[in-house]
Amino acid sequence: MMSRKQRIDLGESSREASTNKRSKCETPNNINPWTGAPYSARYLSILETRQTLPVYLFRDNLVEAVKNNQIVVVEGQTGSGKTTQIPQFILEAGFVTPGETSIACTQPRRVAATSIAQRVAEEMDVELGQEVGYTIRFEDVSDPVKTVLKYVTDGMLLREAMSDPLLKRYSCIVLDEAHERTLSTDVLMGLLMEVLPKRIPGSKYGELKVVIMSATLDAEKFQEYFHGAPLMKVPGRTHPVEVFYTSKPEANYVEAAVRTTMHIHECEGPGDILVFLTGEQEIEQACEEMREKAGAMGKDLPELVVYPLYSSLPPQQQRKIFERAPLPRVPGGPSGRKVVVSTNIAETSLTIDGIVYVVDPGFSKQKVYNPRIRVESLLVSPISRASARQRAGRAGRTRPGKCFRLYTEKSFHEDLQETTYPEILRSKMSNVVLTLKKLGIDDLVHFDFMDPPAPETLMRALELLNYLGALDDEGELTDLGYQMSELPLDPQLSKLIITSPEFGCSAEIVSIVACLSVPQVFMRPREAAKAADAAKAQFSHPDSDHITMLNVYAAYEAIPDRDRRQWCWDNFVNDRAMQNAYNVRQQLLGIMRKLDLPLVSSDRKGDGSFAFTDIRRALTAGMFMHVAYRQRSGDYLTAKDNQLVALHPSSVVISRPDWVLFEEFALTTRNFIRTVTVTNIDWLVSMAPHYFDLENFPECEAKAELEQAYARLAHSRRKT
DNA sequence: GAGCACTGC
Numbered sequence: 001m002m003s004r005k006q007r008i009d010l011g012e013s014s015r016e017a018s019t020n021k022r023s024k025c026e027t028p029n030n031i032n033p034w035t036g037a038p039y040s041a042r043y044l045s046i047l048e049t050r051q052t053l054p055v056y057l058f059r060d061n062l063v064e065a066v067k068n069n070q071i072v073v074v075e076g077q078t079g080s081g082k083t084t085q086i087p088q089f090i091l092e093a094g095f096v097t098p099g100e101t102s103i104a105c106t107q108p109r110r111v112a113a114t115s116i117a118q119r120v121a122e123e124m125d126v127e128l129g130q131e132v133g134y135t136i137r138f139e140d141v142s143d144p145v146k147t148v149l150k151y152v153t154d155g156m157l158l159r160e161a162m163s164d165p166l167l168k169r170y171s172c173i174v175l176d177e178a179h180e181r182t183l184s185t186d187v188l189m190g191l192l193m194e195v196l197p198k199r200i201p202g203s204k205y206g207e208l209k210v211v212i213m214s215a216t217l218d219a220e221k222f223q224e225y226f227h228g229a230p231l232m233k234v235p236g237r238t239h240p241v242e243v244f245y246t247s248k249p250e251a252n253y254v255e256a257a258v259r260t261t262m263h264i265h266e267c268e269g270p271g272d273i274l275v276f277l278t279g280e281q282e283i284e285q286a287c288e289e290m291r292e293k294a295g296a297m298g299k300d301l302p303e304l305v306v307y308p309l310y311s312s313l314p315p316q317q318q319r320k321i322f323e324r325a326p327l328p329r330v331p332g333g334p335s336g337r338k339v340v341v342s343t344n345i346a347e348t349s350l351t352i353d354g355i356v357y358v359v360d361p362g363f364s365k366q367k368v369y370n371p372r373i374r375v376e377s378l379l380v381s382p383i384s385r386a387s388a389r390q391r392a393g394r395a396g397r398t399r400p401g402k403c404f405r406l407y408t409e410k411s412f413h414e415d416l417q418e419t420t421y422p423e424i425l426r427s428k429m430s431n432v433v434l435t436l437k438k439l440g441i442d443d444l445v446h447f448d449f450m451d452p453p454a455p456e457t458l459m460r461a462l463e464l465l466n467y468l469g470a471l472d473d474e475g476e477l478t479d480l481g482y483q484m485s486e487l488p489l490d491p492q493l494s495k496l497i498i499t500s501p502e503f504g505c506s507a508e509i510v511s512i513v514a515c516l517s518v519p520q521v522f523m524r525p526r527e528a529a530k531a532a533d534a535a536k537a538q539f540s541h542p543d544s545d546h547i548t549m550l551n552v553y554a555a556y557e558a559i560p561d562r563d564r565r566q567w568c569w570d571n572f573v574n575d576r577a578m579q580n581a582y583n584v585r586q587q588l589l590g591i592m593r594k595l596d597l598p599l600v601s602s603d604r605k606g607d608g609s610f611a612f613t614d615i616r617r618a619l620t621a622g623m624f625m626h627v628a629y630r631q632r633s634g635d636y637l638t639a640k641d642n643q644l645v646a647l648h649p650s651s652v653v654i655s656r657p658d659w660v661l662f663e664e665f666a667l668t669t670r671n672f673i674r675t676v677t678v679t680n681i682d683w684l685v686s687m688a689p690h691y692f693d694l695e696n697f698p699e700c701e702a703k704a705e706l707e708q709a710y711a712r713l714a715h716s717r718r719k720t
Numbered sequence: 721g722a723g724c725a726c727t728g729c
Contacts, residue, residue, distance in 0.1 A: 109727065137729055155728040184728065280724060312724060343725055365725035378725060423727090431729090488729035520724075587729090649721035668723065 034124060034131045034148070043125040050123060053081030055234050062086060062232060063093040066172075070196055071210045071229035075219035077236025078393065082213055083107075083176050084120050087149050090172055095209060096148050101171035106154040108182045109349060110136040117141070117151040124149075135160075137488070138583050154184035161188070162438050162485065166195055172209040178222060179214040179386075180348065181422035186450060187432055189225070191439060193448045216386050218419055225450045239396035241358075245409040253361035254282055256406045258289045261339055264357050264404070265294070265304055271356025271401070272325055272338040274346060274394055278365045278380050283308045283341045290339060303329060303336035309350070310343045312520060314576070321352055347390055351397065358395040358403040360388060362416070367426050371456045373641050374464075376428055377667035384420040385412065422451050429453055429461035430491045434470060437477045438485040467625060467691050468495045483595050487588065489517060496622025497588065498597060503618035505602035508550055508610055510592065512619075514585035515549040516663055516675070521581070522552075522650075523572045532572040540652040544677035546619055546663070547612055548652050553581060554608060617687075620679045623661040624688035628673055629681075629702045630658050636673070638665075640691075642698060648672040658705075659684065681709040 030039050050056065055076060065072045076082035087105045096102050107113040117134035126132055133142025134151040142150050152160075154175070161167060173192065178185055192210055199208035212222050212229075223231045250256040257275050264273055277283050287306045294304040303326040309318060326336030340352055344364045366381045383391075388405065395401030405412065424432070433444060441447055444458060465471040468491055470481030477485070484494040493513050500509035515521050524532040539555065541547035552571075556578045559567045568575035592599060602611035628636040628645055634656070636645050645665070647653060653660065653676050663675035685692050685706065694710065697703055 153728060159729055180727095182727070278725065310724085311726065345726065347726090349726070367725075380725090435729095517729095524723090648723090650723080666723085670722095672722085674723095 032125050034126055037125075039125055042122070046123050050081070050085065053085060054079070054237055055081040055085045058232060058234055059085075059089050062089055065230050065232060066090060066093070066095065066209055066211065069230055070200070070207065071212065071226045073219055073222045073226065073229050073231045074211060074213045074234060075215070075231060076213060076234040077215060077238065079237035080234045082234055083112075083116055084123065086211060086213065087174055088120065088124065090174070090209070090211070091149055096171050098148050099145055101169065101206070102148045102150060103172045103174065104157055104167075104170050105149070105151050105174040105176055106157050106185065106188070107151060108154055108177050108180050108185065110153055111349070112177075113151040113153050114139075114141075120149065120151070138587065154182055154188060158184045158188055158191075158435065159488070161191060162435065165191075165439050166198060166205055167208060168205045170208065171206060172211070174211045174213065176213045177215065178212045179216040179218060181420075181424070181450075183423045183427060183432065186422060186424045187435065190447055190449050191441075193226075194441065216389075216419075218386070221450075238393060239398070239400045241392045241396040241401045241403050243392055243403045243405060245405050245412065246407060249408060249411065250361070250406050253363060253406055254286055257341075257359050257361050258286050258293065260359050260404050260406065261290055262293050262297070264359070265337055265339075266297070266301060268357060268402070270335055270337070271399075272340070272352070272354045273357040273359065274352065274355045275339060275341045275359040276346070276361065276364070276391055277341060277343065278363050279343060280308075280310050280312065283310060283343065286341050290341070299329060302326075302334045304339060305336065306339045306341065308342075309340050309346060311345055318350075321350075325354070346394065347387065352394075353398055355394055355397065356399065356401040358391055358401065359406070360391045360403060361406040362388065362411075366420070367423070369426055369428050369457065371428075371454060371460045373638075373643050374428070374460055375643075375665045375667070377665065379667075382416055384417045386419045388412065388416065424449065424453055425451055429457050430464045433458065433461040433465060434477075434481065434485050434491055437471070437481065442475075464625065465491060467688075468492065470495070483597075486591055486595060488591075489513065489588075492622055492625065493517070496619065497592065498595075499621045500618045501598045501600055503602075503614045503621065504600050505611060505614045505618050506592070506597065507599050507601040508603075508615050509618050509622075510585055510588050510599075511553045511581075512546050512550050512615075514581040514588060515553055515577075516546075517584050518577045518580040520574050521549055521577050523574050524650075525572075528572070535570075535572040536652075538571070541612060542655060543612070543653060543657075544616060544619075545651050545653065545675045546677045547610070547615060549675075550610065550615070553578070554610075557582075558608075616677055616679060617683055619677050620661060620683045621687045623663070624684055624691055626663070626665075627659060627661045627679060627684065629660075629705075630656060631701050636660070637700065637702075638673075639702065640698065642700060643671060645671045645673045647676060648674040650674065651676050653678060681705055682712060685709045686713055 032039050074082060087103050090103060113134045113136050117132055118128055121128040121132040124132055129141040130143055130146050132149045133147045135142055135156050136153050175185060199205060201207045214222055219231055223229055261273055261275055277286055287308050290306045305326055307321045309321050321340045325338040328335045362383055363380050364383050365378045367376055368379050369376045392403035395403050469478060470484050472478050483498050484491055487494040496509055497513055500506040522536055539548050539551040552573055565575050602614050603609055628638045630636055638645055657678040659679045659681055660676040661679045662673035666672045666674050692706060697706060
């Protein structure tokens with residue numbers, strides 16, 4: 001289709017006009033049309049502030065554009081007010097029928113969905129959860145009838161779409177932060193491409209309007225994708241940031257970051273510093289060096305406090321970054337300075353006020369997917385120019401700032417990519433494919449992805465789902481596949497849950513799966529490593545990290561609520577992780593009930609004695625595509641893919657068994673497999689003969705074993 | 721005998 005590009009520009013005169021018109025239609029009387037109650041004084045004062053937002057000037061044009069087009073793209077910089085205002089404009093312009101349809105505005109993160117909903121409820125002078133609400137996993141603060149504007153995580157809207165593929169409940173979808181290109185946003189965009197032609201004016205469920213909001217310059221790419229939908233540009237409100245580059249490349253970016261930070265502290269005026277590094281280890285190391293150097297600089301300089309920031313840090317330590325910089329050493333002297341050394345979490349998820357200086361070495365850890373060996377891993381990689389601009393922008397939130405890039409200007413222009421590859425090009429597609437099949441998309445090859453994943457990646461996903469029995473040989477969703485799509489898990493874990501009742505241990509498997517879907521169950525602080533290992537040893541089962549997790553979870557659940565925190569602390573167990581695992585488990589139990597999957601425990605006496613062999617067999621039935629075997633040389637090789645791997649040193653399995661199944665492939669200093677359980681070849685061939693078929697099994701040491709196992713299997717079948 | 725970017729359902 002030919003692309004029809006439009007651009008809505010506003011001259012000064014039209015701004016005047018729209019401002020004048022606004023005041024008349026805004027408050028015809030002082031009654032809130034949503035509640036029928038008089039507006040509060042607070043509403044009127046918030047309204048004044050709202051009207052100073054840059055986006056306010058674009059109100060009439062936006063409403064006009066939405067009226068005349070099914071899709072509108074909005075490019076709005078940070079501070080434009082687009083996220084809070086645009087859904088309200090659409091609402092006020094009458095694009096919803098209360099009680100029948102509403103607006104959904106998606107956000108990539110939960111905190112954003114909840115806090116923005118809270119803010120907008122205040123602005124509209126309504127109670128949160130009534131006319132304005134939010135829905136995130138585990139929490140639905142909305143009313144099925146009354147809510148006309150709902151903020152949701154993008155993943156949540158995708159879940160909703162699985163039971164309502166035409167999105168009948170909505171007359172308008174606002175996709176916010178589309179430039180972040182999360183997996184869910186990308187799938188939603190593709191889905192909208194399918195749905196929009198079925199939701200035109202006069203169609204059964206009425207017209208569906210879509211507003212795509214992006215904060216970066218690639219809004220034109222969205223315009224292109226949506227067949228030339230009109231693009232509206234809303235300016236933001238930020239301060240200028242001066243950018244500096246190094247004259248030659250830095251050999252060691254951590255050392256350079258420390259040096260630059262100390263230089264800023266010595267030579268630059270007041271203002272806090274934000275330093276971007278890639279991971280926990282690097283960050284802790286840099287923090288130590290900075291503290292050391294600041295100590296050595298003596299008392300002539302103002303005090304420097306250094307805070308690390310990464311997501312696995314406990315919340316109370318994360319909150320420290322918001323503390324004010326230290327006071328001057330002497331009354332009237334220069335005030336102290338705060339340095340926050342952070343992962344990418346400070347690039348989008350967390351905003352720290354008062355940052356004036358940004359140090360950007362130009363790297364971050366990024367997920368990459370290698371379809372050839374079916375492995376997702378994290379790699380330290382150069383960031384994109386878009387990401388570098390976003391980082392620099394963090395220096396200009398409260399006043400003009402400076403950004404120090406630890407690479408050359410030439411490198412910025414010539415070596416960095418313009419934008420980061422969207423997540424969909426860096427992930428395995430097994431879950432996405434299952435979702436799309438559930439959404440009724442049959443032809444995946446021609447599905448209109450904004451950036452289509454590599455064909456090999458899609459093939460791998462189809463192959464995996466076929467091996468798991470979720471898709472038949474024609475690529476149609478099977479009954480098992482339907483059940484799997486209901487579970488918010490990776491397909492292999494879904495399969496594990498669904499088959500676990502057959503092994504008489506679904507209660508245990510659902511606990512294990514809940515633990516696997518939260519990060520970091522075991523804590524191991526460097527200074528208390530021995531004590532932590534001893535604590536873990538109490539729970540460990542020599543044949544299985546999975547069962548070790550189950551033992552911890554079972555012990556945790558047996559502790560009364562009020563003692564759990566202390567118990568976790570005493571046993572080096574991550575309290576937050578266990579609470580999350582509990583929530584996940586409850587959700588999974590609910591879905592199991594819905595799917596009529598029986599909850600059976602292998603602990604038949606109820607005294608905590610689980611049938612470990614049954615559990616290991618159930619794990620084998622779900623995870624047969626993730627196994628490795630020991631070669632005569634002593635090294636482990638993954639079955640079929642022939643990848644050389646090592647058991648991770650954190651594993652409780654130290655007996656060097658012949659066959660193991662594993663949860664995770666971690667490419668770090670070596671190729672490690674993490675979270676492993678002992679299995680055996682006889683189970684594998686009897687449970688997954690279609691995967692361990694001799695014909696397609698590559699020549700390797702295991703092949704002879706495989707043949708023997710099949711012979712044993714045939715022999716035992718003849719006997720019975 | 722070593723490590724864990726970040727989200728999300």
